[in-house]
Amino acid sequence: MGHARLTAALIALAAALPGSATTLTTAEVLAQSAPQEWKEIPADRLLVMDIERGQILLELAPEFAPEHVANIRILAGQGHWDGLAILRSQDNYVVQWGDPNAEKPEARRALRQAKERLPAEFDRPVDGLPFEALLDPDAYAARTGFSLGFPVGRDADNQRTWLLHCYATLGAGRDMAADSSTGAELYVVTGHAPRHLDRNITTVGRVIEGIEHLSSLPRGTGPLGFYESPEQHVPIRRIRLAADLPESERPRRERLDTHSRSFRLLIEARRHRREEWFVNPVGRLEVCNVPLPVRTVAEG
Amino acid sequence: MGHARLTAALIALAAALPGSATTLTTAEVLAQSAPQEWKEIPADRLLVMDIERGQILLELAPEFAPEHVANIRILAGQGHWDGLAILRSQDNYVVQWGDPNAEKPEARRALRQAKERLPAEFDRPVDGLPFEALLDPDAYAARTGFSLGFPVGRDADNQRTWLLHCYATLGAGRDMAADSSTGAELYVVTGHAPRHLDRNITTVGRVIEGIEHLSSLPRGTGPLGFYESPEQHVPIRRIRLAADLPESERPRRERLDTHSRSFRLLIEARRHRREEWFVNPVGRLEVCNVPLPVRTVAEG
Incomplete structure (x- = not known):
């Protein structure tokens, strides 16, 4: 039995013993993680959004929505969202x-080099994607777990997979037609996971930093939480791909590899809460309650 | 077969047929609900909280935390929270x-007629409580469903039940000791359901209106989302039991009875999304995603 297998067996043993001394706390797992277990988010996957309240960083998931991510990269490169606004905040x-004038053909901002029509990318084949499974039951998907840093679902046949609607998930708004999203209108989940949206709309990534600047915005008082007057719109200063920013302005972040030993230990740390405060160590875990640690890349 | 049984059979049939024409939409269910399916929330269960941004209404659950609710009623009657503050907003x-000086014995506000020590009320026997079950699997509880207007869990033996930590749940903060909560320090869930807290702390009710005034507060930048300076504290003007307010100031609300036919239809409407927008009608439902409709009691 090799070291990796022995480790896996010990993790499984710890998982079977709630509160077992071999289960670490979240803080202990992160403190003991190895540098090579952290993966820098490539600059062409990192979207940088600036609003008056602060900066929001988003990681794109081209493996799950290649056409949408390609369009979003073009739109960011064109400065498409600069001067547009956050239009909706539904509690x-x-x-x-997006564009406050999106419904007015004569006034809306042109998509220029970006495509006006994309296929729906609600899910994809599992082929070739690594998968760290969660064993706990889920209300919505036959299987849940993590692929490439994102929470994902899989169907019972293990043939299709999709990015889940958890808190912080980034999606591409659409109208009635399944293929009516372009990536120009984007939304971020700021409440309890609306998992009924899974496989009904294209998810393209997630917020990795600064979501509090979005989640604490005043709620819109119109239908669906849209702001009722233009003065309530929250202006977007700029959205750019990190790769398109001058190096001095380019944020660098790394995330704990969801296919590392420390991530498996983190899952066990969240399932069996060894922190002193817990009376009942829980012994269960839901996919959207698993933290996905991100940190600034150390200088030098 | 009586009318009620026939109706139940039709509902079961509709549930078995995703997108079946006999499944109503949420809007249709509410429009067709009968007046007697709505229950007015008694004034001695309704807590009224006023802050500068607006009014928040909370329903207390004495069946689940009788000692805490009794203490909260006394504290509200004493004006305990008036002039105290919201101290924490964690994204x-x-x-x-609660009391910004709670840790300073010489400066803290006395609990007076309220008790300084209460038993932990993390769960209770199921005896005598009505239960509307959800059939979908849940990550945290053997069974989930609704009792008396609240989302609840039950264990595998069906012997204990507890109020779930869903969005809007009201709980009583505690320190390390399980019996260290008094109800003087209260919290409201404003994010994805932290279900690992279930059976680890006493839950006492839920927000039924105005949660946006709490959920959109600026996030605290200290550890655990505590505000770092007293100027950031959000003052509480007043918290009272509706029963203690003059009749002219007393809000009256009613909620859809979670043990009514319309509530069962609402569950099916949320499980099988017949709204035109849905491509995949879902066919699944998680307990914290079930809306619990509340409306103002009609005058006269």
Whole structure:
């Protein structure tokens, strides 16, 4: 039995013994993680959004929505969202931004080099994707777990997979037609996971930093949480791909690899809460309650 | 077969047929609900909280935490929270209020007629409580459903039940000791359901209106989302039991009875989404995603 297998067996043993001394706390797992277990988010996957309240960083998931991510990269490169606005903040649901004049053909901002029509990318084949499974039951998906840093679902046949609607998930708004999203209208989940949206709309990534600047926005008082007057719109200063920013302005972040030993230990740390405060160590875990640690890349 | 049984059979049939024409939409269910399916929330269960941004209404659950609710009623009657503050807003977690000087024996506000020590009320026997079950699997509890207007869990033996930590749940903060809560320090869930707290702390009710005034507060930048300076504290003007307010100031609300036919239809409407927008009608439902409709009692 090799070291990796022995480790896996010990993790499984710890998982079977709630409160077992071999289960670490979240803080202990992070403190003991190895540098190579952290993966820098490539600059062409990192979207940088600036609003008056602060900066929001988002990681794109081209493996799950290649056409949408390609369009979003073009739109960011064109400065498409600069001067547009956050138009909607619906309590316990989503914040959404785009063009306030999107419905007015004569006034709306042209998509220029970006495509006006994309296929729906609600899910994809599992082929070739790594998968760290969670064993706990889930209300919505036959299987849940993590792929490449994102929470994902899989169907019972293990043939299709999709990015889940958890808190902080980034999606591409659409109208009635399944293929009516372009990526120009984006939303972020700011409430309890609206998992009924899974496989009904294209999810393209997630917020990795600064979500509090979105989640604490005043709620819109119109239908669906849209702001009722233009003065309530929250202006977007700029959205750019990190790769398109001058190096001095380019944020660098790394996330704990969801296919590392420390991430498996983190899952066990969250399932069996060894922190002194817990009377009942829980012994269960839901996919959207698993933290996905991100940190600034150390200088030098 | 009586009318009620026939109706139940039709509902079961509709549930078995995703997108079946006999499944109503949420809007249709509410429009067709009968007046007697709505229950007015008694004034001695309704807590009225006023802050500068607006009014928040909370329903207490004495069946689940009788000692805590009794203490909260006494504290409200004494004006305990008037002039105290919201001290914490942690993103995707909770907002919490109480006495900024709680840790300073010489400066803290006395609890007077309220008790300084209460038993932990983390769960209770199921005896005598009505239960509307959800059939979908849940990550944290053997069974989930609704009792008396609240989302609840039950264990595998069906012997204990507890109020779940869903968005809007009201709980009583505690220190390390399980019996260290008094109800003077209260929190509201403002993020994805932190279900690992279930059976680890006493839950006492839920927000039924105005949660947006809490959930959109600026996040605290200290550890656990506590505000770092007293100027950031959000003052509480007043918290009273509706029963203690003059009749002219007393809000009256009614909620859809969670043990009514319309509530069962609402569950099916949320499980099988017949709204035109849905491509995949879902066919699944998680307990914290079930809306619990509340409306103002009609005058006269």
